[in-house]
Amino acid sequence: MKVSKGNMRLTYKQTEKNPGRSFMARQDTMPCIEQDWHYHKELELIYFMKSTGTRYVGNSIGNFGPGELYLIGSNVPHLFRNHKEYYAAEGSDEGVDLIVVKFERDFLGDNFLNLTESNRIQLLFDQANKGLKFSKAVSYLVHSHMVGLVNSQGLSSIIGILRILDILSISENYQVLCEEEINTTFRKDEKERMAKIISYLNENFHNKIELQEVSDLANMTPNAFCRYFKKRTRKSFSQFLNEIRIRHACKLLIEGKHQIATVCYQSGFNTLTNFNRQFKSLMNITPSEYMKKYETPIAVE
Incomplete structure (x- = not known):
């Protein structure tokens, strides 16, 4: 392993x-x-x-x-x-x-x-x-x-x-976990390309990520990449990236060591308003409600 x-x-x-x-x-x-x-x-x-x-x-x-x-x-x-x-x-x-x-x-x-x-x-x-x-x-x-x-x-x-x-x-x-079967979704070369993309997002989600740099990684134009990504994952590129960021935010909120604004920026979001909107859209609950759900106090920084 x-x-x-x-x-x-x-x-x-x-x-x-x-x-x-x-x-x-x-x-x-x-x-x-x-x-x-x-x-x-x-x-x-x-x-x-x-x-x-x-x-x-x-x-x-x-x-x-x-x-x-x-x-x-x-x-x-x-x-x-x-x-x-x-x-x-x-x-x-x-x-x-x-x-x-x-x-x-x-x-x-x-x-x-x-x-x-x-x-x-x-x-x-x-x-x-x-x-x-x-x-x-x-x-x-x-x-x-x-x-x-x-x-x-x-x-x-x-x-x-x-x-x-x-x-x-x-x-x-x-x-x-997935809306439809995905074991035959990718050919071997497509799996390798998707693996490279997922690796990059996993390592860099906390930073600002431009569509152009990910498109270059896949050797595609931005428009072609967006179509390719949506076809293979059934999600838009921005939706997929936001999910990675929100899952990381959930982990930080459960730990309760940071204020919500800090969690927002450490998870790759550049505005608190967008973070709150994206979090509630995915989790059906606000970040503050999520913290209370796990009874995690906010640390004073």
Whole structure:
């Protein structure tokens, strides 16, 4: 799972194979998550027991935290990246504790999903092509099964993963991250181009970003780039950038160390009025209401 954190180009990840298992399950503890924006043919369950950061799943952007469980479909580009302080303190503490389970759609055999009893699981796998985030109540239900799966062997491991998939398949407490399936949206060259753009935005969102400089990065004219970006992400460039900035602002507001005006400028907005408008448009709540929701006092600066 460890690669250079400075490189966020899209990569295809070949999942390590264990001859004694038909799927992969492991627990990782580390100072920080270091990975590229990547995809793989396996579906992936990711359960965060300890970690916070920003998630990119297809064209969806959001924050992630402890107790959250995600199911990512086959060939869906995704990235879970910790907040900057994790990397600044790298090597000092084990700031991340997560469980990863990867399996191919037909890992239980060619005919398993065609069984009447497997209908709900087949639908679950189909929905995973949009990316799924389960509620913390569902995470609680599967917690012991996820932990037990890491060290289980033989038939008990199959029983364990079936228990997890059964619980997830009957649950209605989940959020679909993308409006439509995106695993076949990009060709390989398009994925690499989008990865370069996302990397640039992720590293520079707190600064003023001109459309021309991002268009140059994609080797396009501004008009062509805007059409290209909207077609691939189903969002305008400004909307996508504002989402990155607002997710960062949410993190700062929850911490409660800064006044709202400071959060505004540290998140890349140049006026408080625009920040308040964009925040409420995305979050359906004002920044001050958001702070009160998390009972975070405003620090005096």
